[in-house]
Amino acid sequence: MDEVEWWEFDTPAEMAEQVAGDVAFVVESAIEAHGGARIALTGGRTPDVVYEALLKKEIDWSKVTLLPTDDRLVPLGDPLSNHAKLQHFFGKTGAEIVSLVDEAALGNYQEAGRLGDERLARLEWPLDLVMLGVGSDGHTASILPGPDFDRAVAGPRERRVVGVHPDPMPADAPVDRVTLTAAAIASARAVMVVLTGDEKRAVVEKAIEAGPLSSTPIGRVVAEVDASIDIFWSR
Ligand SMILES: O=C1O[C@H](COP(=O)(O)O)[C@@H](O)[C@H](O)[C@H]1O
Numbered sequence: 001m002d003e004v005e006w007w008e009f010d011t012p013a014e015m016a017e018q019v020a021g022d023v024a025f026v027v028e029s030a031i032e033a034h035g036g037a038r039i040a041l042t043g044g045r046t047p048d049v050v051y052e053a054l055l056k057k058e059i060d061w062s063k064v065t066l067l068p069t070d071d072r073l074v075p076l077g078d079p080l081s082n083h084a085k086l087q088h089f090f091g092k093t094g095a096e097i098v099s100l101v102d103e104a105a106l107g108n109y110q111e112a113g114r115l116g117d118e119r120l121a122r123l124e125w126p127l128d129l130v131m132l133g134v135g136s137d138g139h140t141a142s143i144l145p146g147p148d149f150d151r152a153v154a155g156p157r158e159r160r161v162v163g164v165h166p167d168p169m170p171a172d173a174p175v176d177r178v179t180l181t182a183a184a185i186a187s188a189r190a191v192m193v194v195l196t197g198d199e200k201r202a203v204v205e206k207a208i209e210a211g212p213l214s215s216t217p218i219g220r221v222v223a224e225v226d227a228s229i230d231i232f233w234s235r
Contacts, residue, residue: 003228004208012049012196015234019194020053022230023129026190027059030128036063038123040180040188042133042141043068043082046196050131051089061093065123069132070142070179071100073112073163080173098123100161100178109176113163116178120160130180130188134195135170138203138216141185142177144170145217153182153220160184186224193218193231201233 009015023039030037041047068082076083076099083099090097098119105112132140139145143152146167155162161184164177185191195204207219214220222229 004222005228005230007230007232009232009234012046012234013053015194015196015232016049016053019050019131019192019232020057022192023050023054023131024057024059026129027064030189031060031063036065036124037129038065038067038125038127040067040069040127040130040185041086042131042194043070043072043085044133044135046133046194047131048085048089050194051085055089055093059093061090061095064093064095065098066090066095067098067120067123068100069130069140069185070177072142072173073101073106073109073176073178075103075106076101080175100180109163109165109178111163112176112178113161116161116163117159120184125160125187127184127188129190129192130185132185132191132193132218132221134193134200134204134218136197136199136203137170138207138218139170140193140218140221142166142179143182143217143221144177149217151181152179153217153224155181155183157183182221182224185221186226189227191225191227191229193222193229195231196234198235204231 144166207216212223
């Protein structure tokens with residue numbers, strides 16, 4: 001990893017404004033450089049304020065492809081679905097929204113991972129931007145402790161999506177997942193991390209300090225990324 005730069009804000013709204021401006025700049029540059037932008041966006045609760053701010057930017061959404069960094073294996077309209085979140089915020093913009101979840105494989109997380117990988121192979125790579133969130137346990141995207149951790153952080157580099165059975169199950173969304181792998185995230189042209197609160201900040205600082213030997217998903221992913229990473233944090 002080249003460099004980690006922290007950007008600190010007093011409120012989530014101030015942070016959101018900055019992040020939205022940076023995302024809009026990446027989108028504009030990507031459209032100028034290769035005619036379209038491909039962006040992976042975090043799920044969870046933290047980014048809502050960012051997505052509100054992003055919707056106020058002038059963006060030619062018809063040239064943008066959006067996908068979640070990860071998803072929960074639930075029907076696409078379920079409140080736990082990250083795809084549903086993207087539809088809720090960006091569904092009317094004209095952006096193409098790609099789901100990582102194939103509803104035919106909700107009961108088989110490994111098959112769901114394979115189908116998600118197949119689906120993303122149809123996109124042009126690399127992604128222009130990956131915006132990551134972080135859980136207070138240090139997970140990022142849906143790279144979580146459990147039997148699939150090694151495959152997600154250190155599996156074959158050509159694998160972009162894997163299925164994940166978290167162990168232990170996260171209390172707020174106790175379901176199997178599909179996630180971008182660390183290699184797919186690391187291949188993006190730009191990577192940013194968005195988080196709030198002292199607890200998550202301490203987790204991320206400790207994970208980055210541990211480097212490639214970190215036992216925490218966010219530490220392993222940051223260590224994989226060659227380019228510089230911007231971390232946006234607010235109180
Ligand atoms: O399960 C997930 O959690 C993380 C963090 O979410 P938050 O609610 O603590 O902001 C999120 O980045 C990920 O996309 C999501 O699926």
